[in-house]
Amino acid sequence: MTGKLYIVGLGPGNDALVTPEVSAALSQATDIVGYIPYVERIAARDGLRLHPSDNRVEIDRSRHAIDMASEGKCVVVVSSGDPGVFAMASAVFEAVEAGPKEWRELDIQVLPGITAMLAASARAGAPLGHDFCAINLSDNLKPWSLIEKRLRFAAQADFAMAFYNPRSKSRPEGFEKTLQILKEECQDSRPVIFARNVSRPDETIRVVPLDQTTADMADMRTMVLVGSSQTRVIERCNAAPLVYTPRSVG
Amino acid sequence: MTGKLYIVGLGPGNDALVTPEVSAALSQATDIVGYIPYVERIAARDGLRLHPSDNRVEIDRSRHAIDMASEGKCVVVVSSGDPGVFAMASAVFEAVEAGPKEWRELDIQVLPGITAMLAASARAGAPLGHDFCAINLSDNLKPWSLIEKRLRFAAQADFAMAFYNPRSKSRPEGFEKTLQILKEECQDSRPVIFARNVSRPDETIRVVPLDQTTADMADMRTMVLVGSSQTRVIERCNAAPLVYTPRSVG
Numbered sequence: 235m236t237g238k239l240y241i242v243g244l245g246p247g248n249d250a251l252v253t254p255e256v257s258a259a260l261s262q263a264t265d266i267v268g269y270i271p272y273v274e275r276i277a278a279r280d281g282l283r284l285h286p287s288d289n290r291v292e293i294d295r296s297r298h299a300i301d302m303a304s305e306g307k308c309v310v311v312v313s314s315g316d317p318g319v320f321a322m323a324s325a326v327f328e329a330v331e332a333g334p335k336e337w338r339e340l341d342i343q344v345l346p347g348i349t350a351m352l353a354a355s356a357r358a359g360a361p362l363g364h365d366f367c368a369i370n371l372s373d374n375l376k377p378w379s380l381i382e383k384r385l386r387f388a389a390q391a392d393f394a395m396a397f398y399n400p401r402s403k404s405r406p407e408g409f410e411k412t413l414q415i416l417k418e419e420c421q422d423s424r425p426v427i428f429a430r431n432v433s434r435p436d437e438t439i440r441v442v443p444l445d446q447t448t449a450d451m452a453d454m455r456t457m458v459l460v461g462s463s464q465t466r467v468i469e470r471c472n473a474a475p476l477v478y479t480p481r482s483v484g
Numbered sequence: 485m486t487g488k489l490y491i492v493g494l495g496p497g498n499d500a501l502v503t504p505e506v507s508a509a510l511s512q513a514t515d516i517v518g519y520i521p522y523v524e525r526i527a528a529r530d531g532l533r534l535h536p537s538d539n540r541v542e543i544d545r546s547r548h549a550i551d552m553a554s555e556g557k558c559v560v561v562v563s564s565g566d567p568g569v570f571a572m573a574s575a576v577f578e579a580v581e582a583g584p585k586e587w588r589e590l591d592i593q594v595l596p597g598i599t600a601m602l603a604a605s606a607r608a609g610a611p612l613g614h615d616f617c618a619i620n621l622s623d624n625l626k627p628w629s630l631i632e633k634r635l636r637f638a639a640q641a642d643f644a645m646a647f648y649n650p651r652s653k654s655r656p657e658g659f660e661k662t663l664q665i666l667k668e669e670c671q672d673s674r675p676v677i678f679a680r681n682v683s684r685p686d687e688t689i690r691v692v693p694l695d696q697t698t699a700d701m702a703d704m705r706t707m708v709l710v711g712s713s714q715t716r717v718i719e720r721c722n723a724a725p726l727v728y729t730p731r732s733v734g
Contacts, residue, residue: 250508253598255500318605324613327728331718338720344606348503348596355568356594363574365634367617367643375732384615384641391637393617468581470588478577482625
């Protein structure tokens with residue numbers, strides 16, 4: 235086996251957020267594997283085969299990528315954001331662990347990327363400037379009871395919070411319940427940031443006090459950030475407010 | 485005021501992890517402000533003034549940067565990693581909020597970077613592949629009691645954890661207490677990753693079961709990652725083990 239498997243993060247959407255390390259891997263690739271909209275971000279060129287696949291087939295996609303690398307190809311699995319944060323790296327390692335022993339000896343490298351919460355945080359100011367947590371609100375792969383438990387502990391720990399996949403058409407009630415839990419656990423004025431399509435031309439950033447939030451403010455293209463009890467909002471005349479969490483706890 | 489203030493992340497050390505967006509800002513800069521070792525990463529050129537300063541003067545440094553931007557300069561404040569994660573962005577916004585009203589109308593942009601936990605996670609596999617939290621273990625700016633509270637809630641929430649600034653010469657006992665708390669709250673086999681100087685030539689990655697960890701395994705150049713109860717370790721013959729947290733909770 236002399237192939238190579240890269241699992242890379244393309245960042246949140248804007249090519250100016252793709253690291254040179256990832257660009258170099260893409261330029262060496264013989265095969266690109268990933269969810270359709272992410273593979274669409276890769277420019278076609280001679281000698282490069284694109285293998286787009288649909289959502290929710292992460293393990294099949296992983297096996298396909300590993301198979302090709304085992305045959306000697308240079309395969310790049312693309313994720314948006316960072317591949318290690320609610321993305322393809324864990325799926326590939328699940329497939330490696332469940333697969334034949336030879337797969338473990340493959341040359342596999344994960345190349346980090348700008349995950350959505352960092353891009354959203356930067357646009358809003360620095361809401362994640364102190365201790366924080368990241369929670370995937372999708373209950374496809376875990377029970378809602380675990381999400382609720384984590385939300386309550388996170389609020390009691392006074393973490394700022396970043397929510398991935400807050401709300402899909404198929405399960406709109408999860409985010410409604412999330413906001414209800416936060417309203418029970420946190421003060422009314424807690425700033426909540428809805429960052430949609432961050433770094434893309436149609437990006438929008440809204441800052442809303444917790445007691446004025448409603449579930450329809452988020453969809454699956456929205457990153458939701460919630461401040462801690464210490465998070466501050468600086469109002470400005472000619473621009474959106476700046477939201478930041480101070481370094482010290484007063 | 486026609487100046488501009490960028491607060492940028494240089495990533496963990498390797499220039500291949502600096503985003504093109506950050507490189508573009510650096511190439512426009514008239515003035516670079518930051519902690520000495522980060523400013524040392526910026527190449528000198530005509531028309532560029534470097535303003536390195538010592539650690540623990542973040543607010544003075546921020547005011548200086550804002551002052552120069554107010555005078556019309558294009559100022560870049562450099563952080564390692566991501567500027568919004570335990571870095572300079574919060575310090576700049578603290579200075580803005582406490583300063584004259586005009587400062588709020590300055591053109592300020594935060595440009596995200598690869599924060600240490602993402603780079604460390606990528607090197608180890610995907611230990612942050614499920615819900616996780618990030619805690620700064622330095623008690624310079626918060627009481628130890630709050631760190632302890634957060635550690636216990638994070639363990640009870642079964643988050644994977646990323647620890648920044650785990651251990652300094654001046655307060656070596658904090659990380660010892662951290663490991664003690666984890667040993668009380670988590671199972672013995674929980675994988676702990678010590679990632680030192682990630683992405684640099686002298687990078688080292690160690691994976692150690694929790695009950696075999698000792699405080700001297702970390703220093704201030706170490707990022708510490710702790711798995712959740714679900715985190716898996718894949719042993720390999722010819723390479724370091726792969727550590728990952730599955731996407732689903734079984």
